[in-house]
Ligand SMILES: Nc1ncnc2c1ncn2[C@@H]1O[C@H](COP(=O)(O)OP(=O)(O)OP(=O)(O)O)[C@@H](O)[C@H]1O
C-alpha cells in the first residue's frame with residue numbers, strides 16, 4: 001500500500017484538504033490502491049489500524065483519573081478536603097485522615113459502579129451497531145460500519161445510511177436525503193461521474209456520510225472515514241447533547257431543591273453554633289459534613305446503575321436500548337403506534353394470484369409484474385414475492401427506472417426485450433389507476449371508463465376485506481423517438497394490465513401481545529400505508545375491535561388541533577404517507593399521551609424519531625434503526641410487552657432510591673437543626689457524619705437488583721414529583737420525631753455524656769436509616785415479598801460494620817465510646833418503634849390517590 005494514501009485522497013497540495021470529490025473515479029481507484037472487487041481483509045485490517053475506526057467522534061468515556069479529578073473538584077468535596085487539611089494543620093491528624101479516606105472511598109465506589117454500568121450499556125449498544133455491505137476479498141461481507149476504511153467498496157440499498165464519504169461507482173436510480181448535511185429537504189439524485197463540479201454540493205457523483213438512501217440502490221467507493229468526513233467535521237464542531245427527557249428534568253428539579261435546603265440548613269447550623277459560642281472550626285466542619293451527608297450525591301450514580309441494570313435485563317428479554325433514558329420512556333408509554341407489516345403480520349408475503357381485469361388468472365400480468373420487481377424493485381417484501389413467483393428466464397433489460405417512493409406509491413421501469421421497449425408501472429391500485437387511461441379486457445384495449453374503474457375497485461376491496469394486499473400493473477409503449485430515460489412524470493396514459501394479490505398472514509402471537517399490552521394500560525394503534533380494508537382486516541384478526549379507519553386523505557384534511565382530538569379515539573389509520581404518520585404521532589403527544597412508534601421501513605423513520613419512545617426491529621432498514629431509541633431483537637409485540645414491564649420495574653427501583661434518599665435526608669436535616677440548638681455539643685462529630693454517610697451509601701448498593709411490586713409494572717408511570725414531596729415530608733417528619741425522642745431519652749434518662757451520646761445516636765440513626773429500606777421497598781406489607789439477596793447483603797453488611805465500628809475498640813479513633821447496654825437497648829426499642837410507624841405511614845401514603853400517574 002502506498003504510504004502517501006491520506007494525501008492521495010485529500011488531494012496533494014490542495015488548500016481544501018477534503019477535496020476528494022474533485023478526483024475522477026478511475027483515478028480514485030488507483031490512488032486508493034483498490035478496485036471494484038474491494039480490499040482484501042488483510043489490507044482492510046492494516047488500514048483500520050492506520051486511519052482508526054469510522055466513527056464521527058472518538059468514544060468519550062471518562063478515564064479514571066479525569067473522573068477522580070472531576071469529583072474532587074466538586075465544591076462540597078473540595079471544601080471538605082480543604083477542611084481536612086485545616087484540621088491536620090491544627091494537629092487533628094485523625095480527623096483529617098479519616099475525612100480524606102471517607103471521601104476517597106465514596107468516590108471510588110461511585111467511579112467503580114459507574115464504569116461497570118457504562119461498560120454494560122456500551123456492550124448492548126454495540127450489539128445493534130450499524131453494518132454495511134462491504135466487498136472484502138472479492139465477496140460481499142456484512143461489516144460493522146466502524147470498521148470501514150478508505151478504499152472499501154460498499155453496496156447501498158434503500159433505507160441505508162451512507163457510512164462514509166466517497167464516490168458513486170454504480171447507481172440504479174439512487175436518490176439520497178442529505179438533509180442532515182445540507183438542510184436540503186428534497187432527495188437528490190446520485191449518478192456516476194465525473195461531474196466536474198466545483199463544489200461538493202454540485203457533485204452528483206459523490207456520497208456523503210450521514211445521508212440516507214431514499215430509493216434506488218448502488219455501489220460506492222470510500223474516500224474518507226470517521227471524523228474526516230464532512231459530517232464528522234460538523235459533528236465535532238457541534239457536539240450537541242440530546243435534550244433532557246422529562247425524567248431527567250424531574251431529577252434535576254429535585255436535586256436543586258435539595259441543594260437549596262442543604263445550604264439553608266448548613267448556614268442555620270453554623271449560625272446556631274456561633275450564637276451559642278461553640279468552637280468555630282468544629283461547627284464549620286460539622287456543617288460541611290452535614291451538607292455532604294444530606295446531598296443525595298449518589299443519585300446520578302444510582303440512576304445510571306439502575307438503568308443499565310434495567311438495560312441488561314431488557315436485553316435478556318430481547319429489547320436493546322440505545323440510550324438509557326429510553327427505558328423510562330418505554331415504561332411511561334401509554335399509546336403504541338405500530339406499522340402493520342412485519343410487526344403484526346409475519347412479513348412472509350406470498351403472491352396468491354395475478355389476475356386480469358375480468359378476474360381471470362393471467363400469465364402476462366404475472367410476467368410483467370415480476371419483470372418490474374426484478375428490474376426496478378428495491379428488495380421490499382412485495383418485490384421479493386413477485387420476483388420469486390414470476391417466470392424465470394425472462395430476458396428483460398432495464399434501461400432506466402423511477403423507483404418506488406411512499407408519496408406516489410408507484411414504481412416504474414423502462415424495460416427492453418428483443419428490441420421492443422416498454423414502460424412497466426406497478427403500485428397501489430388507486431395510485432396506478434390515477435395515471436391509466438385504457439384497460440386490457442378480453443385481450444383488447446378499451447377506454448378506462450367509470451364503469452371499469454368501479455369494477456376494479458370492487459375486486460380490490462373484496463380481496464382486501466379478506467386481508468389480501470393488492471398491486472396494480474400497467475404499461476405504456478414509449479414512442480420510437482423517446483430517449484430511454486424515466487421520471488415519475490412519464491407515468492401517464494398507461495394501460496391497466498391487471499392486479500396481483502398477496503397474502504401476509506397475521507402472526508399467531510400478535511393477538512395475545514396486544515391483549516397483554518392493553519392489560520398493561522398501553523393502547524395499540526395501527527398506522528399503515530396500506531389500504532383501509534386490509535388494515536381493518538388485520539385489526540380484526542389481532543383482536544383490535546375498532547370500526548373507524550382514518551385514511552391519509554382524511555388526516556390531511558384535519559388541522560392539528562382537530563387531529564389531536566380525533567387521533568386519540570381512532571385506533572386504525574390507513575394509506576398514511578410518512579409525514580402523516582409523524583402528524584398522527586405528534587397529535588397524540590399533544591393530546592397528552594406518551595407515544596411509542598414501532599416500525600421498520602424508510603417510511604417509518606420520521607415517525608420513530610417524533611415519538612417519545614422510538615422503536616424498531618433488528619432487521620429493519622438503517623434509517624429506521626438509527627431513528628429508534630430501542631431495538632427489538634425479534635419483530636414481535638410480545639417482546640415489547642416484556643420490555644415495557646422491565647422499563648416500569650427499573651423506574652420503580654429508581655423511585656425506591658429517591659424515596660429512601662429524600663425521606664432520610666430530610667429527616668436528618670430537621671433532627672440536626674434541632675440538635676444544634678438543643679444540645680450543648682454536636683449530635684455527631686463531623687467524622688461520624690461522614691462515616692454515617694458512607695455506610696448508608698454502601699447499604700443502598702443492592703437496590704438496582706431488587707424486585708418490584710407487580711402493581712408498579714401494571715400501569716404506565718409518570719414522573720409524579722408531587723407524590724415524592726408528599727412522601728418525603730411525611731416520612732422525614734416521622735423519622736425526625738423518633739430522632740428527637742432518642743435525644744431526649746439519652747440526655748434526660750441516661751444523662752449521656754458527649755461521646756456516649758454520639759455513639760448511641762450513631763447506632764440508632766444507622767439502624768433506622770438502613771432498615772427502613774425494607775419497609776419502603778414495597779407498597780404492601782414489608783414481609784409479603786422477599787428483598788433481593790444483594791440488597792439484604794449490602795444493607796445488613798453496612799449495618800454490621802456500623803455497629804462493630806461504634807462499639808469495637810477501634811471506634812475510639814472516630815470518637816466513639818460505648819454508651820452501655822441500657823442506652824443501647826433503649827435505642828433498639830426506639831428503632832423498632834420507628835420501623836413499625838414507618839410501615840403504617842407508608843401504607844397510608846401509598847394507598848393515597850397519587851399512585852404515580854401524570
Ligand atoms: N415495491 C413497491 N412497488 C410498488 N408499490 C409498492 C411497493 N411497496 C409498497 N407499495 C405500495 O405502497 C403502499 C404503502 O406501502 P407499505 O404498505 O409498505 O406502507 P407501510 O406503511 O409500511 O405499510 P405496512 O403497515 O403494511 O407496513 C403499499 O400498500 C403498496 O400499495
Ligand SMILES: [Mg+2]
Pocket residue numbers: 339340341600601
Ligand atoms: Mg411497513
